[in-house]
Amino acid sequence: MVTPPIRLLAVDIDGTLTDPHFQVSERNINALRAAHEAGIAVMLATGRRHDYALPIARQFGFPLVLASSNGAVVRSSDGETFFTDFLPRETARKLIRHMDRFRRNAVLTFDRPGHDALVLERFEELNQTISRWLETNRQYIQYVSPLENAVSVQDPVQAMYCGPVALMIGAQARLAEAGFLDEITILRTQYDHRDLTILDILTRDCSKGHALRRWAEQQGIPREQIMAIGDNYNDREMLEYAGVPVIMGNASLDLRQSGWRVTASNAESGVAVVLEELLGAGFPEPIRGK
Numbered sequence: 001m002v003t004p005p006i007r008l009l010a011v012d013i014d015g016t017l018t019d020p021h022f023q024v025s026e027r028n029i030n031a032l033r034a035a036h037e038a039g040i041a042v043m044l045a046t047g048r049r050h051d052y053a054l055p056i057a058r059q060f061g062f063p064l065v066l067a068s069s070n071g072a073v074v075r076s077s078d079g080e081t082f083f084t085d086f087l088p089r090e091t092a093r094k095l096i097r098h099m100d101r102f103r104r105n106a107v108l109t110f111d112r113p114g115h116d117a118l119v120l121e122r123f124e125e126l127n128q129t130i131s132r133w134l135e136t137n138r139q140y141i142q143y144v145s146p147l148e149n150a151v152s153v154q155d156p157v158q159a160m161y162c163g164p165v166a167l168m169i170g171a172q173a174r175l176a177e178a179g180f181l182d183e184i185t186i187l188r189t190q191y192d193h194r195d196l197t198i199l200d201i202l203t204r205d206c207s208k209g210h211a212l213r214r215w216a217e218q219q220g221i222p223r224e225q226i227m228a229i230g231d232n233y234n235d236r237e238m239l240e241y242a243g244v245p246v247i248m249g250n251a252s253l254d255l256r257q258s259g260w261r262v263t264a265s266n267a268e269s270g271v272a273v274v275l276e277e278l279l280g281a282g283f284p285e286p287i288r289g290k
Contacts, residue, residue, distance in 0.1 A: 006040055006278060008221045010067070010212050010238055011271060012230040013046040013056055015191070016248050019266050022132075024059055031272035034279055036062045043067055043215065045208040045228075045238055047189055047200060049109050049117065049157065050075055052137065069109060069157045070187050070200050070234055071211030083214055084111065085206045086155040091183045095159055095201055096147050098178050102161055102171045108150050109157040116142040119150040129196050130162050159201040165190065168197035175199070187234040192252070200234065209237025227278070229263070229271055231255070246274050 011017055011032070018024055036042055042064040046053050050068040057066055057077040065082070067074050074083040087095075096103060105126060108119040117140040120126065127134055134141070144150040161171050168188075175186055185206050189198040208230075216226055228235070228242035231251040239245035239260060247255055249265035256262050264270035 005225060006227045006244065007225040008041045008043065008216055008219070008227070009035055009275075010043045010045045010208070010226065010228040010242065012208075012232070012235050013044055013048060013053060015231040015250060015266055016229055016235075017044070017056065017266075017271055019269075024056060025269045025272070027269040027272040029059055031269075031275040031279075032060050033062065035275055036060070036064075038279055041065070041219070041221075043212065045071065045212060045230075045235070047187075047198070047234055049073075050111070051113070051117065051140075065215060067208055067211040067215070070202060070206065071208045071238075072157045072202050072206050073111060074211050074215060082218070083211065084157075085203050085210075086111070086157055087159065087201065087203045088183070089151045089155050091180060091203070092151045092156050092159060093148050094180050095178070095184070096151075098180075099161065099171065099174060102163075102174065103147055105161045105163045105167070105171070106147060107160040107162065108147065109160065110154060111157050112154070115140055118142070119144050119147070119156075121145045121147040126162055129164060129194075157202075161199040161201070163197065164195050165192065165197045168199055171199055175201075189232045189234045190252070191232075207237040208235060209239075209241045212238045213241055227274075229274065231266065 017028055032042060044057055045067040047070050048068055050066055050073050053066050053068050057064055064077050072085050075081045104122045110117055118137055119142050183204055185202045187200040224243035226242040227244040228238045229246045230239055231248035245260040247260045247262050248270050249262055263274040
């Protein structure tokens with residue numbers, strides 16, 4: 001085995017590390033363990049909130065860093081918090097008012113334990129598109145009407161709007177009309193085969209790429225020694241930052257045409273495929289995205 005020229009590995013979870021049945025294959029688990037044993041630090045960069053991502057992180061059996069809520073919270077799997085970038089309450093109130101006709105598609109995430117980590121106004125519309133997510137997170141959901149009352153005393157981590165692709169195109173167009181765009185970051189995750197689009201609204205400049213950069217700089221790791229693996233639009237910033245970006249074979253065509261290295265799909269353990277190549281022979285040079 002040669003020593004790989006990679007010191008930090010950032011991996012998305014859903015659609016990348018997990019297969020179409022939301023499971024992590026044994027091959028992917030073994031590949032990440034081998035990367036850890038080779039001295040590569042591992043970061044899971046995900047749109048999931050921290051507690052929802054922890055069960056995935058714990059499958060690997062070694063400590064790692066989680067950049068959750070698309071980079072708004074950077075915390076170790078042991079619970080040590082490194083960075084947080086929350087959405088200011090006043091910005092959240094402006095967002096809810098501006099997106100009034102989409103409030104039934106909205107979820108607010110808070111960085112707190114217990115049944116009120118997630119706040120919804122209603123569940124009917126969301127249940128049509130993310131029923132599995134609602135069922136899995138049922139014990140953490142609180143219903144508040146009107147939704148503005150949920151941000152009276154604490155800044156949320158983020159807001160999220162979910163729904164069918166066509167409906168969320170309208171939601172994104174409405175967001176584009178906001179008079180406070182300089183206060184927020186809008187990240188889109190889209191699954192055409194599920195007719196699902198998720199719009200995550202975070203504070204200004206917050207993204208997986210921003211979190212990866214901050215963590216790498218703190219650890220003294222240059223971009224050229226970072227590999228990032230992702231599959232969706234909300235991974236773009238971290239793929240652009242990493243010296244070695246890798247896109248999944250199940251990503252949309254426009255992402256796969258970005259000039260980045262393409263690995264196998266998540267159904268084929270694409271993360272393991274690229275890591276086995278890295279650990280077995282190494283990559284000749286970092287590959288930059290466009």
